[in-house]
Every structure is written in C-alpha cells, then in structure tokens.
Amino acid sequence: MTGDNELELVGLAAEIAREAGELARQRRREGVHLAATKTTLADIVTDADREVEALIRSRLADARPDDGFLGEESDAEVGRSGITWVVDPIDGTVNYAAGIPAYNVSIAAVRGTADPETWDTLAGAVFAPALGELFTAARGHGAWLDETRLQVTTDTPAGALLATGFGYDPSTHDGDIATVRRVMPIARDLRRMGAAALDLAYVAAGRLDGYFERGLKPWDFAAGALLVREAGGAVSRFDTATPRPMIIAGGLSVHARLLEILDTETR
C-alpha cells in the first residue's frame, strides 16, 4: 500500500491496533513481566510493551516499507514516503502492569516527520482491548467508536467533567497539583485514568468535557488529538519549548476556558 489516502491509513491502523491489542491482552492474562524502568522507578516498561511495538512495527513495515516510524519503545526511523507512524504500543502501562483495564494501543499516521509542531495527522486508531472499544478517525471523515460517530460535548451546565494526568517525576507533582487547583473552579469533577489516549478518546466521545496534562510524549497524543478534532473539538499545545509542554483538549467552550486559565504564555 502506498500514498496517503486517509481512509486506507485508518483501515491499516485499526487492523494492526486490534491485532496488537489482542496480543497485549493475551500477555496480560499470562502475567506481566517488568522489563526495565526508564526516567524513574515509577516509569516502567514491560516485556509486552516491547513485544507489542515490535509486532506493530513489523506489520507496518510489511504494508508500507517506505514509511517512517516513531514508537515509545524502539528507535525512530525516518521514511521515504512522507508518512510517519507514531505509536504507543501500550498507553497506560502502569494500569496494564497493575491489572487495571484502562490501557490501549495508540497508532497514528502523520504526513511529515514525527514532530508534533509540524506534522499533519491523517489517521488514528486507539484500541482498548480489555474494554473492547476501538476509536478511529481519518482526517475529514469524522471520529468513530466502532460504528458510532463521535461528538464532543457542547455545554457543561453542571461544570466540566475533566481529566488530567501526572508525570512519573515526583518533583513535578507540586506544579501539576497547582494546575489542578487553578482548573477546579470550572470543573464538575476530575478523573485521572492514567492513559492519555483514552482520555482524549473519551473527550471525542463526549464522556469527558475536557482534558489537560503536562509532559506527554508525541506517541501519547498523536492519535487521540485527531479523534478530538474530528469529533468537533479543539486541541492545543503550549510551553512546547519546555521539557513538559501542556496539552489541552475539549469541546470548543471548555477548550477556550482551559486555554484562558492555563496558557499564561498568551497573557
């Protein structure tokens, strides 16, 4: 398969995400083995993370050998086709290791290199195997949960149901808690699910009104951001020159409120 047809790309992403998700679930049933820790003791990678990414990478190379690749667990590769795949093999790794079902495979196809400042996302798939839900989006063709079209929420009369996340570095927690404190006046309640791609998918599905988090990696949000935009929402990133950029996502009114509260750069 060649070219950058969004519908072909999302079909491939969905097919591979399903296969990879089933492998992750199988390995979870067999028992998860810690492979290593990364930035801190809390930042773990399992044997399954590595095995699932290897499967995804192999399937993509077979189908589209000229494409580039950026994954959480293996070396980046610049392609020749102008398309790059941005992959989180198991997003929600800590949940996965703990047996919490809120984990997913996130696969996105972007035009350009794996730089979120310049890429153009064409297709994305987020598959949560333990929950049996496949979220997909192709640019210009809407966002979907299986066969149901998704739409972000438009008003929050009881306050916004928001989600966020925290990094693995304890030294960042005070600042993140201070951010939560600034946001709570517009919130109905707050969720911390531990899987960014699911947070974004749930914003697209209208299950959450908005989401914000500092420090995500490109593979955490590449597919989920397209889901939100294709479901009629907005996604912004700022502080992108810092080690911990902020991402915010939501329906247009909640996105605007979060931007007003959090984007001190524009004040």
Ligand code: LIP
């Ligand atoms: C995780 C994100 C989550 C964030 C965690 C971690 P991982 O990704 O999905 O939102 O709060 O710190 O980055 O490491 O499970 O792929």
